[in-house]
């Protein structure tokens with residue numbers, strides 16, 4: 557069935573004083589106000605469309621901070637944008653205002669292949685960060701399908717529990733940097749996802765950096781189970797990182813996506829395996845406990861019971877896969 561676009565009416569023009577200050581913050585060449593230039597920033601992969609009154613390209617934290625301050629002062633709505641690949645319409649400026657495009661905050665800041673650490677700005681595409689980690693020879697979140705045209709920040713900030721990178725990044729102990737008019741704060745990624753499409757981002761706060769610290773658990777596995785097509789969102793996603801000594805697990809991190817209203821870190825399941833020999837019964841028990849920590853819903857990818865059963869099967873499978881990588 558053909559779908560009609562959901563187009564929102566343009567808002568009143570922005571004050572010239574606002575536009576002058578905007579140009580002073582990011583530089584004149586990094587501001588767009590011509591509708592022909594602004595329209596490409598007025599839609600995403602949903603049917604929703606709305607013309608931004610201005611688009612600004614930030615390339616530093618300080619610019620992000622000052623743009624938020626400016627919008628607060630002039631009461632101009634601000635919408636952050638990665639690359640607009642979300643299917644929800646959430647990067648579309650339906651009340652007009654400024655679209656703050658983060659696509660130029662795309663630097664890979666630090667790659668430490670010996671310690672498997674990586675930091676990047678959030679406007680980097682998932683594909684660029686995967687390539688940087690791959691070149692250095694270590695694991696990074698292997699999805700999404702949209703990796704070439706989605707940013708790492710947009711993927712996390714949308715707070716969609718179906719998305720893939722969050723689980724792997726939790727398993728890698730990632731931290732995020734949040735920037736607002738007040739400056740910056742850091743947060744562990746396992747504290748970032750609050751509820752369905754809800755994150756720890758406060759109003760006027762943007763994700764500007766992601767840090768994966770030096771790895772303390774070198775064995776890893778990621779399973780994205782998609783019975784329908786590889787492009788689909790996961791029916792269940794499992795990410796695990798593991799450290800073992802003499803056949804005994806001495807540290808493990810387990811995170812899952814598509815199984816609850818948020819991406820889940822399964823702490824009880826981690827505790828069950830930690831300190832135990834990596835035997836089949838212990839690994840199976842971890843899967844059983846993980847299944848009690850998720851709360852899936854029935855949808856077109858399967859029933860809640862089916863997904864819970866998948867957790868029982870896929871968690872042990874991921875741990876066994878990780879065990880193959882223990883050095």
Ligand SMILES: Cc1cc2nc3c(=O)[nH]c(=O)nc-3n(C[C@H](O)[C@H](O)[C@H](O)COP(=O)(O)OP(=O)(O)OC[C@H]3O[C@@H](n4cnc5c(N)ncnc54)[C@H](O)[C@@H]3O)c2cc1C
Nearest residue numbers: 638639640641642646700701706707709710711719720763
């Ligand atoms: C064909 C297709 C296939 C896909 N497959 C997958 C898949 O396999 N796995 C998967 O996980 N996802 C998949 N997606 C979903 C989509 O790619 C993600 O939602 C995406 O990562 C969003 O990134 P973006 O940079 O495009 O963000 P945008 O769409 O630009 O923004 C998404 C949301 O985040 C906000 N935002 C963006 N950047 C920031 C920031 N730095 N700080 C604060 N807020 C911000 C925006 O305001 C908006 O609310 C797919 C999408 C498409 C179109």
